[in-house]
Amino acid sequence: MSLDSLRRMFAPASIALVGASDRPGSVGAVVLRNLREGGFTGPLWPVNPRHASVGGVAAFPDVEALPAVPDLAVICTPAPAVPGIVQALARRGTRAAIVLSAGLRSRPDDGAPSYEQAMLAAAKPAGLRVLGPNCIGALVPAAGLNASFAPGQASPGRLAFLTQSGALATAMLDWAQGRGIGFSHFVSLGDSADIGFADLLELLAQEEGTDAILMYVESVREAARFMAAARAAARCKPVIVVKAGRAPEGARAARSHTGALAGSDAVFDAAVRRAGLLRVDTLEALFDAAEALSHASPWRGPGLAVLTNGGGAGVLAADALAGAGVLATLSPQTVSALDAVLPAGWPQANPVDIIGDAPVERYRAALEVLLAAPEVDGVLFMHAPTAIVPAAQIARACLPLLAQADKPVLGCWLGGPVVAEAAAQFRAAGVPCYGTPERAATAWLQRAQFRSHQQAMLRPLGPGAHLPASASEHAGDLIAAALARGSEWLDPSEAREVLQAYGIPTLATVRVANASQAAAEAARLGWPVALKLLSPQVVHKSDVGGVALNLRSAEEVEAAAAGMCARLARQLPEAQVLGFVVQQMAERPGAQELIVGIAQDAVFGPVLLFGEGGIAVELRQDRALELPPIDRVLAGEMIDRTRISRLLAGHRGRPPADREAVIDVLLRVSRMAADLPALAELDINPLLADAQGVLAVDARIRLRRSVGEGGRMVL
Structure with missing residues (x-):
């Protein structure tokens, strides 16, 4: 699909604001102010049928009266008016619209299609792409675009942020502004009636001004297209996701063990892994990971050396890294080189504690050794402020080494104003910095996980199982016959046939109608046997005592069958007994x-x-x-x-x-x-x-x- 309409949406030459208003606090007034204060320099045409001017700018009564075709229309009218406005824009030739209006999923009183359906029916034939409805809008600082009713402006930067939550969008914009985080694109998708994550991933993958794509996801539609777009974007730049809804609500309706275990959140994790994306749990981790992935040197491997002037800080970092196998084991040569520049009391292990009284030269020398060590893939540089030497002086002394480093370095300057200048120097040198050992360690682990996902995504898929066509044909016939008789479940003997058709080893299994047949088939199969109840109302047979093992005589089989029927009658009196399944016992002790x-x-x-x-x-x-x-x-x-x-x-x-x-x-x-x-x-x-x-x-x-x-x- 052509991305021209999306490019026009986010870098328009002209904008029409339909629903522009002078009323303080109204969406139309806020959007007009944001468009003007955001730095947009092209023609801006307010549309309002009741006013000759809005905000001191000449207004137009409707879309047809506009002096030219707007590249972008921003719509903030009541929902019933939106379909007609979109239809008029489509006739004029506009190809991009941001619909801020809410309530479009409701229907007119006459029972006609919803306003959203009518809007799409007007837009799609003309190739008009719609962001929203029910969204905050979009901000592209480099293009001077703030087509939103967010409470402020976004700073320019190289991160794209996509969100399905409007409330989160406004809070995140304020949070990022206070931390000096800027954006190439900041987009609220709202109800995603037309434009979704897949469209924006396709666009942003090609945007040279975007280093990483961050997403807050509540739900995914068109999963195949989402996966294709995500995999394509992840080949170009980091794509990092926070997804709401860790609770496995989808598993409640599952009727098999597999269905109960495969909750929707766990499935999303599997999809993220196959797409080459990185998933994090918090918004803070989202930006921490983005900083680590988009600013650090190329990845060499997971082995991290921790350089610290405080044993406690080093222990906290090591604890956060524990179990992941990423703490580099220092070679004898590296330990010897560190011995030459560190006091005799240093622990000769990783984390490398250079002792709290470390002067500037000790920091620089230890960092130089670790950057040269072949077994070290990256360095976490940690500093707790002391009265011995200013933190900024330590940072300046290390800058030449950072400029020459061919492996990632992460900074962790513990404290506040005392270390602020040092952290700023590191960041200016392209070193991501974190306020705590745990955040720094997590960022490194996320980078390792992202690299693993990338490698898995880029690796060509090898061959699967080689099976004859008869396998699927025979299994398909069994399934078709069961569906034809109205069955939701294959009986155990049919399930065994399906597995056999696919070459999966199984036990001999026979379905019988009653206890006497069960005893006869058991004798034919050979003792011992297992007996299992067959009832359409029972999925997990052991829950109702419907399984008996190691039966060694016809009498035991018949007694077990009678006991199963009696228990079922007590526990589920409405359940129907269709018979029993007799199965060989598996003699595999220790399996x-x-x-x-x-x-x-x-x-x-x-x-x-x-x-x-x-x-x-x-x-x-x-x-x-x-x-x-x-x-x-x-x-x-x-x-x-x-x-x-x-x-x-x-x-x-x-x-x-x-x-x-x-x-x-x-x-x-x-x-x-x-x-x-x-x-x-x-x-x-x-x-x-x-x-x-x-x-x-x-x-x-x-x-x-x-x-x-x-x-x-x-x-």
């Missing part, structure tokens, strides 16, 4: 219980899940998610992100499980997600894994009749 599954996210479509399985799967919450398709590398990374991976590697004398067999299952399940759009949820739980390989003991497959926009793969 790890895993879960592998597919869930459907309302936004990002199919999601793959891997983690620790068994009956406590939802309590332990040990899982990793990925968007399909995946390859062997991504499958291995899924395994490594879980705690159960350490047990799979072998422990207490037990041999390692067959990791490659587990990866094969993940690849085959990824193919299922691609091949079988009617598959709503899949649980393989437990999947046993040991040195012999893998074995799917139980599987549940839920179906769906239709696949909406949110049910398709986005990669």
Whole structure:
């Protein structure tokens, strides 16, 4: 799609303000003031049918009366008037509009389409792009544009900020102004009826005046387009996201373990990772990460050396970095070089404590050693103020080294006014600075995570599972037959057939109608067996005592079946018993219980899940998610992100499980997600894994009749 309309929106040669007003405190008056005070130098045409002039500027009664076609129209009228105004602008040839008005999702009294639908119907045929409605507006300081009713102006800078929250937009603008943070673009999306994140990412990826893109996200629409635009932008510059809604509300409606574990927030994390973006949890971290990513030297690796004049500050930094494996281990050569410039009492380890009485030369010499050390990929320079030497003098002495450094340096000047000049000198030299050890350490970890996401996004996807066409054909036939009879779930024997079609090892499984048939089939399969209740009202059979294991005779089978029916009648008297499933017992002592599954996210479509399985799967919450398709590398990374991976590697004398067999299952399940759009949820739980390989003991497959926009793969 052409970006010309968006470029015209954010760098217009002329602007019409429809709804301009002289009434103090009105949106029309505030926007007019902001447009004039923001530095816009082109023609500005107020439109108001009741006044000949507004704010001392000649006004026009309507769009048709304007002396020329405006590049941008800013609309702040009541909602019912907006569709007609947009239609008039489209006829005139305007191709960009910012609609500040709220209430466009309501309908006229006659039941006609909503005002928003009518607005889009007028805009789209003419190629008129709309930002909003119900937004604060947009600010582009370099273009002299403040087309908003924000309470002030934005300072020029090289960060773009996109937000879906209007209240947050105004607060963030004020917060940034007080901290000297400037913007290339500051855009409130509002209801995103037309222009969304994908459009703005496509534009800002090409903007030379933008070093990093920051986003506050509440929801994502058109996920496939969002992912494509995000991946393209992340190839050019850092894209950092804060997303509201960490609570997994979407999991409440899930009916499988996989669905419950794959909450919408965890899925968003998986999407961010695949897109090469960085997600942070707070607005402060958003700007800290932006400073670290857009101003520091090129990334060399995660190994960080901490240089400090205070042991306590160094410990705080080390604590914040603990567990991430990023504290560089100093080589004997580096320790020897530091011995030559530091007092005898220094700890000879990282963090490098140069002692509180350090003079200027000691700072400079220690920094020089660490910048030259090959095992050090970056340096965190920390200083707590002392009476020995002014902080600004230390900063000046280090500036020549910073100018020559070929690795990232982060600053942490502890204190307030006493260290302000030193921090300013470092920032002027391109060194990001933070007020606390924890913030500095977090910024480094975020940079390491961002680099990891970048590498994963840029790596070409390898081959998936190689399967014959008959696999998807046979599985598709089973699913079609189940849907034709009105079933939402495949029965266990059908689920086993689907897994077998995709080459996933399973146990012999037979469906029977009653207890006597169960006893006969058990004898045929061979003892011991497992017996499982079959009822459309019961998904998790163990919850109602619907599973019996290690049955070794026909009498035990019949007694277990009778007990299951009696318990079900007491607990769920309305439940229907369709029969039983008889299954071979898995004789795999010491095998790890895993879960592998597919869930459907309302936004990002199919999601793959891997983690620790068994009956406590939802309590332990040990899982990793990925968007399909995946390859062997991504499958291995899924395994490594879980705690159960350490047990799979072998422990207490037990041999390692067959990791490659587990990866094969993940690849085959990824193919299922691609091949079988009617598959709503899949649980393989437990999947046993040991040195012999893998074995799917139980599987549940839920179906769906239709696949909406949110049910398709986005990669």
